[in-house]
Amino acid sequence: MQFVFKTSYDADISLFKHGAQAVWYGLLLLLVLSTPLYFVAIDDAYLLGEITGILILAIAGMGLMLLTGHTGLPSLGHATFMALGCYLNINLLSEGVPWIVAFPLSGLMAGVLGTMIALPVLRLHGVYLALATLAMSMLTSDFVVIAEPWTGGIAGAVVPDINIFGMEINRYSTPYKFYYLVLLVTILLVWFYRNLLRSPTGRSFTAIRDSEISARAMGINLMRTKAMSFFLSATAAGLSGALFGHSAGYVTNETFDLVMSITLLLMIVIGGLGFIHGAFFGAVVVGIIPVAIANGRTFLATTFDVNINVPGLESALFAFILICFILFEPMGLYGRWLKIRTYFELFPFYRKDMFKRQKSYLKTDRLQ
């Protein structure tokens, strides 16, 4: 067990709790920076593309985590904001706006539009808010069809390549550059997220999650703070959507469907609600399962000559995993990791109920 002796107030504000933690995150940074070297060595960038996809999902996951995990507002409509970001990005790029401007702009516009859509439903709580955002999500693909001049409708739209000061980046022809670009965006957003959580704005979000009535009594304007959270959340989702477009190369009205919204929510629950890490753990699980199923199928077919072709196997497996997590590990993968770490830190004094505490992510329902 490591004891941290704080000698100044800076210690409570700094990004890392102690030196060892900074070293670990530094190593993680080195690892993600050097990952492409391995794929260069084996000269096959297919899996790197999958890893990039996981990072893109994690960005959207962080957006949803901020809203659901840290502000206590569940949303089943985040694919809508991804769609907004994606199509805004495509249209800005085809208008000749340089990517370096179009990309952040599409995120911010998705944030603003998302907040405008969300303002009327923000008065709702808990399950009602989830239902309202679900409706939003169900309407998305119809709107994409209706807005054909901008979205290409059912036929779909081709996403232009990224061009940063003459450097062309394409998912297939330059997978390494694309990876580093996505990684840069991810790291930047994680840094923003961490800053937010250690500042008054982030504290007002968690205050609303844990007790609306007392947040109000402390002078926190509920509507404005919730709208702020929604704006940031939708912005992250929009940025993720724009990158998702570049990654897919081609988007139709079925790309950002209801399943995507549900997958995002599932992702952060599996990862661990209320932790930034949770968005990444969840994205890894969601990203790995389809690959694992495909590989498993090939393995069975080639070695045992058994062909499993069950339709909907993926969804069933997702659902099963989600049920297992809600039953056995409500704190998600990150919660499990915390428990394991604490077990070893306190060995042999770990108690089974150490992490038992009130589940309060829907506690906002109580007042009114």
Add this chain to the structure above:
Amino acid sequence: MSLLEIENVTLRFGGLVAVDNVSLKVNEGEVFALVGPNGAGKSTIFNLISRFYDPAEGSIRFEGNDLLKSNADQVPSFSIARTFQNIELFEQATVLQNLLVGRHRHRQTGMFSNIIFSPKTYREELCHRAAVEEVIEFLNLQPYRDKMIGGLPYGVRKVVELGRALASEPKLLLLDEPASGLSVEETQDMAFWIEDIQTQMGISILMVEHDMGLVSAVSGRVMALSDGKELATGTPAEVQSHPAVIEAYLGTGDISKTGTSRA
């Protein structure tokens, strides 16, 4: 000079008159206690001052400003802080973070400044942290600084809630049953703190409390309420010996007067 003035305030929930034409004044530097049986309307008066409820009639003024013109989240900006009867802390946060939320009304920086953690935000955080440390020292919360609220015993949570209210540097502190559920020793600590808050920090206190020992020990004036109506106001001794108060708590002793007498 009176800090808080409540005049002829009435609040009805449907047919039930929760607060019936109550007037009270809290003077600067005073500890004023509200007592009365359950359902007397004490906490309702608190919720009226916090602007969680709108009164049907009457006025509430603080330092001459009309409180009824502002929303619940604007009340702290008048330098009014409160605690809750059933502890309303932010469960999944540390004691430190809870106290820092108490500083919310002093916040200077906006969202974008926070996101990039500008030097201004950093300086502001250091100021808040220093201010919170004073509260921690005052309430002896040092052992719990980085503990999660979810794992703290009841008595400590009660103190953290008091601390969160104090962190906002109020002029008027509303304490809703500060001693409920506390042990004898904890209640004594609470009494000392209330005295210190009044004398050292110069904060006026309006409190709801059932523990008459605590009320007599710390409060200058007491108002007894029953069924939303004022029964008596005065020093603790005066109120305790007032016939109407005794009747509200113990009944009349005259069987013919009570409606449901057992024949």
